[in-house]
Amino acid sequence: MQDLAQDFLQSPYLGLLLFNLATVWPTWRILRRAGLDPRWALLVLIPFGMVPVIGVLAHSRWPALPEREKPVRKARRSVR
Template sequence: MGEFAILQWLIASTIFFVVPFWRICRRAGFKPGLSLLSLIPGGILVLLWIIAFAKWPSSPEEKKAIGN
């Protein structure tokens, strides 16, 4: 295994973590760029914390409140 194998693992892990978080953030109404936090060690925990406890901009409850 050479230097090229490490690069392949880095690209694969980036795709494995960033792409799903990108879609989650976009569907939840957050900026998709937040998914880049998953590249930082410990960033996945921070990202999950943000997604779990923040008010979601695209939440159906807020859309009902705006419509009434």
């Protein structure tokens, strides 16, 4: 059992696990603050899983932000 733990500590899997956990936590917080479902952050744990997370953040409305006012279009003046 001790050899298994020793092998895990010396393998690159520990670093990969720590990196994934260090990536999930801030992504979870960003999604929660944006007013979106924070469970999207778990997709970071799979390869290329950050791509749909970025897509969701970029293309969805953020409920936590206030609505923008629509710009008022001014009438054009014609030059005579």
